[in-house]
Amino acid sequence: MAKSLEYIRLDKFPHVWCPGCGIGIVMGSIIRAVDKMEINKNDVVMVSGIGCSGRMPGYCDFNTLHTTHGRALSFATGIKLANPKFKVITVMGDGDALAIGGNHLIHAARRNIDILAIIINNWIYGMTGGQYSPTTPLGSFATTAPYGQVEPPFDVLKLIKGSGASYIARGTVYHIRELDKLISGGLQKKGFAVVEVISQCPTSFGRRNKMGSAVEMMKRQKEETVPVKKAEKMSKEELKGKIVRGLFLDEERDEYTERYEKLIAKAKEVHQK
C-alpha cells in the first residue's frame, strides 16, 4: 500500500467519489499495474472523459488529462502517435465510452493503437444523477427509465472484438486479485487493450434498483459472474443472468504506431529517390 501512495496526489484528497463507489478500487488496480511494470511515472499519461470516472486522473501522479465527454480516446490517440514512448491509459465510464464515445472506441480498436482502455461499467450515468446508459440492463430503473429500461444493453466485449483489439478482458471490483492481473496484462500488451470493469454505483443505480448497500452490490458481483473457463462448460440455460468474466482475447497483432514508424521509413526512402 505504502508503495502505491507514491503514485497518488495526496494533496488533492479528499476525492469526489461517494462512499462505497467502485471507481477508487479500479484506480488502485491501475496503480499496482504501473508499479509492477516499474514504468517511470513521467512516461505514463492517463486520459479520461467526463463523469465520475473522469476524475480519476486528477488523483494520479502521472501526466494527466481530463478531456471532454466521450473523447478520451481521441486525445489519447494524438498523444500516443505523437510520442509512442508514452504508456497511455484511458479511463472511461459506460456512458462515456459506449454512448457519446462509441465511435472513438471502435476506431481505436480497429487501428490497434497501443492504449490501455479501462471501461468502468456501473450501468448508469452516475455523475448526472442516474440516467440510463447503453449498458443498463433491460428492466432496470433509472431517472430517465421510470418504467424500467426498454433498450437492450451492449455487450461491450463483443463490440470490441468485432472492431479488432489485441486484448479483451472483463473483471469486477469484487474480484480484485483477478482484476489486478487483467489490468496488468492489458498494460503490458502492445496494442489496443480493453478491460471492462464491472463496478457498483450505490448512489445512482443501487438505490433506485433496491440493490442494497455497496457491500451487497459487490456480493452480487461475486454471485452473478462466472469465470470464462467455467462458463465454457456451462449450458446456455445455466448462463442465463450470469456475466462471464476473465480474459477473452490476448493476441499478437501489428500495432498502429509501430506500423506508422515503418511508414515514415518508407516515405523518407521515397523522398530521397
Next chain:
Amino acid sequence: MSKARIMSGNEAVVEGALVAGVRFFGGYPITPSSEIAEVLSRLLPQVGGKFIQMEDELSSVGAIVGASLAGIKSMTATSGPGFSLMQENMGLAFMAEVPCVIVDVQRGGPSTGLPTKVSQSDVMQVRWGRHGDQNVIALVPSSVRESFDLIIDCVNLAEEYRMPVVLLLDEVISHMREKVILPEKDEIKVIERKKPPKGQEKYFPYEITEDAIPPMANFGEGYRYHVTGLTHDETGFPTSDPEKINQVMRRLYQKIEKHKEEIIKVEEKYTEDAEIAIFAYGSVARSAYSAVKEAREKGIKVGLMRPIILWPFPYKKVSDLANKVKRIIVPEMNMGQIIAEVKKVSFGKVKVEGVNRIDGELITPSEIMAKIEEVS
C-alpha cells in the same frame, strides 16, 4: 530569393505549416479543405511527422490537442460543418491553453450548404461558436502568398499565446492557383512555446504571470501536471472556489486583451484622405481594392481598410476611420456578420452599409463600385 512557383492556397497552407514546424495533422475529409490533408499525408512522414485521418472532426481536434500536449506542433483543416463539430474540443483547448491550429476553408451554410463554393460564413462562428467567454485569434488571408505567411503566423501565435488559432480561408483562395515567390527559410521567424526555466522544481501550468501567458511544459518532461476542461486553479486541478475561478478565468481572458495591440494587423490603402472607406477581408478585399482604384481614377476619394487578423477585431482602428470618413461600406460573402462589429464603433459617427452575397459567387469589383457611386 526562391524561384517563382504556381500553387493553390491549400498548398501554400501546407508549405507554410511545415516551415512553421507543424509535425502532426489529425483531420477528417471535407470539401473544400481536403487537399490540405491529402498533401500532408504525403509530406509529413517524409520529415518524420505524423498524419492521421480520424473518425470525425471531434476526434480530429482531440488528436491534435493530445499531440500538442506531447510537445508536437499540430494542426487540422476543415470546413463549415466540420468546424461546427470541432467547437467542443476547441473549447477545451482554450480552457486548457493548448496550442494548435485549425484551418477552416469556409463554405456556405447552414448545414451542408454550398460545399464547393465561396463564402465567408464562419467569421462569427469562429468568434462565438463555443459556450463561455474566450478571446480568439483568427487570420484572414487575401491571397495564396498570404496564406503561406499567415499559416506561419497562426502556428507562431498558437505557440506564443498557448491557444488554438484559426486560419479562415475563402474557398476561392484555397483553390485558386497563383504565382508566388516564397521567402527563404532564414527570412522566416518561427516561435516555440515558452517553457518553464530549466531546473525549476515546482511548476504551475496555469500560474498568474505578468504577461498572462504561463509557460508550458510538455507531457513527459517531468512535471506530471493535470490538464482539465473544468475551471481550475493554477495547478490545473479543478476548483469551484469563486476567487480562484475568477483569477484564472480573468487571466485567460486578459491573455489576448493585454496583447491585442501587438496582435492586431490591418492594411490600409488610400485611407489618409478618403471620404468613403471600404472595410473588407479575405478574397473580397481584392475586389474592394480594384473598386477603390477604379473610383480613384474617377476622382472619388475612397480608401480600403483590410484586417489581416480579423479577431481580435481592430475596433480602435475602425473607430478612428469612422471619425474621418463619411461612409463605410462593408462587403462580405454572408448576410452581414462583420458589419455589426464595424457599426459597434461607428454608431453615431457615420452610416455603415453592406454589400452582401450568399449565392456562392464572388462579390465583384463592379458591385462594390456601384455601391460607391450610390453613396458618393
